[in-house]
Amino acid sequence: MFATAAALKARGVLGLNQRNAQYISRYNPRRLYPLVDDKLRTKKLAAAAGIAVPELFGVIRMQAEIRDLHQLLSKYPDFVIKPAQGSGGEGVLVIAGRSNGLYRQVSGVLLNSFELEHHVSNILGGMYSLGGHPDKAMIEARVGFDPIFEPICYLGVPDIRIIVFLGVPVMSMVRLPTRMSNGKANLHQGAIGAGISIAQGRTLKAVWRNQIIADHPDTGKAVSNIQIPQWEGLLQLAARSYELTGLGYQGIDIVLDRDRGPLILELNARPGLNIQIANGCGLLPRLQLIEGSCRSLQSAAARVEFARRSFS
Amino acid sequence: MNRLHLALLTLILTGLGLGIFAYKALVLHFPLLPHTASNVWTVEVALAFGAHGEPVKAAAYIPKNTGKFLLVDESFISRGFGLTTVSKETNRQAIWSKREATGKHTVFYRAVIRRVENEPPPVPLKAPEQKTPVLEGAFKEAAESILQELRGRSADTESLVRQIILRVQEKEPDHALKLLLGKKASALKKAQTAVALINLAGIPARVVHGIVLKAEGPSSERVQWIELFEKKGWHPYNSETGDNEISEDWLPWWRGNEPLLYTEGVQDAKATLSVEPHEEEAIQTTISSLEHKNPWFLEYSMFSLPIQTQMVYRVLLLVPLGALMVALLRNVIGIKTFGTFMPILVALAFRETELLWGIMLFTVIVGLGLVARFYLENLKLLLVPRLASILVIVIMLMAIISVLSHKLGITYGTSVALFPMVIMTMTVERMSVVWDELGAASALRQALGTLLVASLTYLLIRISVLEHLVFVFPELLLVVLAVCILLGRYSGYRLLELPRFRSLLDNQD
Numbered sequence: 001m002f003a004t005a006a007a008l009k010a011r012g013v014l015g016l017n018q019r020n021a022q023y024i025s026r027y028n029p030r031r032l033y034p035l036v037d038d039k040l041r042t043k044k045l046a047a048a049a050g051i052a053v054p055e056l057f058g059v060i061r062m063q064a065e066i067r068d069l070h071q072l073l074s075k076y077p078d079f080v081i082k083p084a085q086g087s088g089g090e091g092v093l094v095i096a097g098r099s100n101g102l103y104r105q106v107s108g109v110l111l112n113s114f115e116l117e118h119h120v121s122n123i124l125g126g127m128y129s130l131g132g133h134p135d136k137a138m139i140e141a142r143v144g145f146d147p148i149f150e151p152i153c154y155l156g157v158p159d160i161r162i163i164v165f166l167g168v169p170v171m172s173m174v175r176l177p178t179r180m181s182n183g184k185a186n187l188h189q190g191a192i193g194a195g196i197s198i199a200q201g202r203t204l205k206a207v208w209r210n211q212i213i214a215d216h217p218d219t220g221k222a223v224s225n226i227q228i229p230q231w232e233g234l235l236q237l238a239a240r241s242y243e244l245t246g247l248g249y250q251g252i253d254i255v256l257d258r259d260r261g262p263l264i265l266e267l268n269a270r271p272g273l274n275i276q277i278a279n280g281c282g283l284l285p286r287l288q289l290i291e292g293s294c295r296s297l298q299s300a301a302a303r304v305e306f307a308r309r310s311f312s
Numbered sequence: 313m314n315r316l317h318l319a320l321l322t323l324i325l326t327g328l329g330l331g332i333f334a335y336k337a338l339v340l341h342f343p344l345l346p347h348t349a350s351n352v353w354t355v356e357v358a359l360a361f362g363a364h365g366e367p368v369k370a371a372a373y374i375p376k377n378t379g380k381f382l383l384v385d386e387s388f389i390s391r392g393f394g395l396t397t398v399s400k401e402t403n404r405q406a407i408w409s410k411r412e413a414t415g416k417h418t419v420f421y422r423a424v425i426r427r428v429e430n431e432p433p434p435v436p437l438k439a440p441e442q443k444t445p446v447l448e449g450a451f452k453e454a455a456e457s458i459l460q461e462l463r464g465r466s467a468d469t470e471s472l473v474r475q476i477i478l479r480v481q482e483k484e485p486d487h488a489l490k491l492l493l494g495k496k497a498s499a500l501k502k503a504q505t506a507v508a509l510i511n512l513a514g515i516p517a518r519v520v521h522g523i524v525l526k527a528e529g530p531s532s533e534r535v536q537w538i539e540l541f542e543k544k545g546w547h548p549y550n551s552e553t554g555d556n557e558i559s560e561d562w563l564p565w566w567r568g569n570e571p572l573l574y575t576e577g578v579q580d581a582k583a584t585l586s587v588e589p590h591e592e593e594a595i596q597t598t599i600s601s602l603e604h605k606n607p608w609f610l611e612y613s614m615f616s617l618p619i620q621t622q623m624v625y626r627v628l629l630l631v632p633l634g635a636l637m638v639a640l641l642r643n644v645i646g647i648k649t650f651g652t653f654m655p656i657l658v659a660l661a662f663r664e665t666e667l668l669w670g671i672m673l674f675t676v677i678v679g680l681g682l683v684a685r686f687y688l689e690n691l692k693l694l695l696v697p698r699l700a701s702i703l704v705i706v707i708m709l710m711a712i713i714s715v716l717s718h719k720l721g722i723t724y725g726t727s728v729a730l731f732p733m734v735i736m737t738m739t740v741e742r743m744s745v746v747w748d749e750l751g752a753a754s755a756l757r758q759a760l761g762t763l764l765v766a767s768l769t770y771l772l773i774r775i776s777v778l779e780h781l782v783f784v785f786p787e788l789l790l791v792v793l794a795v796c797i798l799l800g801r802y803s804g805y806r807l808l809e810l811p812r813f814r815s816l817l818d819n820q821d
Contacts, residue, residue: 004810013813017643018803063694090749118692125695127745189750210815277816
C-alpha cells in the first residue's frame with residue numbers, strides 16, 4: 001500500500017487532494033467559476049473573443065417555453081440538448097435525426113416528443129445541475145467530427161481534452177466513445193482514453209477500463225499513433241483559453257468539426273485525473289516545471305512553443 | 313507564511329482545547345468517564361405476588377429522607393392497583409390494594425437517592441414512649457439474668473449497650489442466651505435480641521433494616537443495625553461489633569421488628585430489594601460541589617441549560633465527531649457517498665434503531681423509494697412536484713413500517729421515524745439519476761459507500777466515553793476543529809486512488 005503510494009509519488013502522479021489543495025484552490029479564484037460552470041456564459045465569452053464554438057440554436061429558460069420547443073427544433077435535422085450547468089456529461093441528449101415523427105438518438109433509441117419535453121423539463125428543474133439549482137437547457141448544433149476519427153469511434157463524438165496550467169498546455173488525451181460507454185465520452189463509463197503527445201500531436205497508448213489496448217474494441221482499428229489534424233491550432237486554442245477565463249488550472253474540451261475546425265465544447269474548472277492514466281505519466285513534474293518558468297511566458301504562442309519543447 | 317499560519321492556528325486550537333480540558337479534569341475534578349463513582353443511587357422494591365379473586369392488599373416499607381440520604385425522585389409502577397403511601401414517625405409504607413385481582417402481579421417502587429455531603433445538624437427529638445418489653449416468662453427471666461450480669465460489668469449506658477451487643481454475638485452462647493436466640497440465630501435475630509435486652513434495661517432502642525450501597529454494580533445485600541435513643545436523638549450502633557458508628561454506605565430502609573412485606577389475600581408474596589449506582593447523575597456530584605466553589609463556571613457551561621436542551625446537545629455535540637469521520641473517510645480513504653454529511657444524519661438515526669435494524673430499514677426505505685421513483689419516471693412529472701411525491705411516499709413508507717413493526721412487536725421498527733426523511737428523499741432522487749446516467753453499479757456502489765460511512769460513524773459516536781467527553785468537555789471540539797483544519801491541507805493520495813492509478817505503474821513495464 002505504502003509502496004504503491006511511494007511509486008506513484010515517484011512518477012509524479014497528482015491525487016485528488018493535492019489537485020484540490022495545491023492547484024484548484026490556489027489558481028482558480030471562486031468568482032471565476034460561474035464563467036465555466038454555466039456553459040452559456042462560456043459560449044458567449046468565447047464568441048466575444050473570436051473563438052469558435054458549436055452553433056447555439058436556442059435556449060429554453062422557463063417551463064412555459066417548452067411548448068415552443070418543437071417549432072424551434074423543426075428547422076434542424078440533428079442537434080444536442082444539454083444542461084447549461086451540467087457536469088460530467090450528465091443530461092446530454094444527442095439527437096441524430098428523425099424517423100416517423102420520433103426523435104432518434106445516436107444510440108438508435110427513439111424518443112417521442114413528450115419524452116423529449118420531459119427531459120428538457122428535468123434540466124430546467126435542476127436535475128443535472130450542481131446543487132440542484134434551476135437550470136437552462138441549451139440546444140446546440142451537433143458536431144460533425146473530423147473523418148480522421150471515423151475508424152476509431154463508436155456512436156458519439158470523440159473529444160480532445162487538454163489540461164491547461166497558467167496558459168500552458170500540459171497534457172492531453174482524446175476520449176473515444178465505445179458501445180460500452182453508450183456513445184458517451186466519459187472514461188469511467190467505458191470510453192477509451194488515448195493520451196496525445198503534446199509535442200507531436202500523435203496518440204500514444206490507449207487505456208480502456210484500466211487496461212492498455214491497441215485497437216478499438218468495437219471497430220477493431222488501431223487507436224495509437226494517429227496524428228491529430230491541426231494540432232498546433234488546437235494548442236493555440238487551449239493556450240488562449242487562459243486569457244478567456246483567468247482560471248489557472250483548467251481542462252478544455254475541444255471537438256474537431258469536419259467543416260469548422262476546432263470548436264470549444266466546454267471548459268472545466270475541476271478537470272479529472274484520468275488523463276494521467278491515458279498518458280501513462282503523472283502531471284506533477286510538468287506542473288512544477290511551469291510554476292518555475294511561467295513568468296517568462298507572456299504570449300500564447302510562447303506558451304505553446306514552451307509546451308511543445310518541454311513535454312513529449 | 314501559509315504553513316506557519318496553519319501550524320500556529322492548529323497549535324493554538326489544540327492547546328486551548330486541551331488546556332481547558334486539563335483544568336476541568338485535574339483541578340475541578342470533572343469525571344473523565346461516565347461511570348465514575350457517584351453519590352447517587354437508584355433503589356427499587358419489586359413486589360411479586362399471586363392473587364385469586366379476593367381483595368388484595370400488599371404493603372412494603374419504603375425509605376424516607378434522613379439526615380444522610382435525600383430522596384431525589386420517586387416513582388411507583390402500580391399496574392392497576394390503588395396506591396397509598398403512609399408516613400409514620402419512624403417508617404414509610406407503600407400500600408397497593410385492589411378489590412379483586414387474579415393471576416400473578418408485580419408492582420414496583422423506585423427511588424433515586426443522594427448521599428448528602430454536609431449533614432445538617434440533627435433536630436432534637438423527644439424521648440419515645442417506652443414500650444413494655446415483649447419478653448415473658450422464662451424468656452424474661454433469662455434476659456434479666458443476663459442483664460444483671462452485664463450491669464455489674466459496665467459503668468455507663470454506652471458500655472452497657474456494647475456489652476449487650478458483644479454478649480449476643482458470642483460464638484458459644486450460654487443457656488440463658490441460647491433460650492433467647494433459639495437454634496442457629498440469624499444476624500437479624502441477634503440484633504432483635506440485643507434490642508430486647510437494651511429495652512429491658514430501660515433504654516429506648518430499635519432495629520434498623522437497611523441495604524448496602526455499592527460504588528459499582530447492582531446490589532441487594534441487606535444489613536441490620538441498632539439505633540439507640542440518647543442525648544435527644546437516635547444514634548446508630550453496629551449490631552455485630554458494638555461500635556457506635558456504622559458504615560457510610562448503609563441506607564436505612566425501615567425500623568422495628570416487622571418484616572418488609574405485609575400482605576392480605578395473596579399467595580407467594582415476595583419482595584426484592586435492589587440498589588444500583590445512578591450513572592447519569594455522576595456528573596451531578598461534581599456540579600453540586602462546584603456550585604459552592606466556582607459558581608461562575610457553571611453559569612456559562614452546558615449544565616446551565618434546561619435538562620431537555622442538555623439532552624439535545626448530548627446528541628448535537630456528537631455531530632462534529634461524525635463530521636471528522638466523514639472527512640477522513642472521504643478525503644483520506646476516498647469513499648463516495650450521497651450527500652456530504654448525510655451519513656452523519658443516518659448515523660444519528662442508527663443510535664435509536666441499532667446498527668443492523670438501521671441498515672435494514674434504510675435499505676428498505678431507499679429501495680422502495682427507488683421503485684416508486686422509477687414508476688414516477690413514466691409519468692414525466694416536473695422535478696419539484698416529483699420530489700414532493702417521493703417525499704410523501706417515503707414518509708408513508710416510514711409510517712407503514714412503524715405500524716407494522718409495532719404490531720409484530722419489533723420495537724426497533726418504530727424508531728424509523730427518526731430517519732432524516734427529506735435527505736432520504738434526495739438520496740432516492742440522486743440515486744435514480746446516477747442509476748440512469750452511470751448505471752446500476754455506480755448507484756449501488758455509492759449507496760453502499762453511504763451506508764458504510766454511516767455505519768462507521770455510528771460505531772464511533774455510540775462509544776459512551778466519547779459522548780460523555782464531548783458533553784462534559786465541549787472544549788475538546790476545538791481539538792476536533794484543529795484536526796479538521798489539518799485534514800483540509802492533506803494533499804496525499806486517497807487510499808482508493810492507489811488501485812485506480814496502479815494501472816499507470818503497470819503500463820510502464
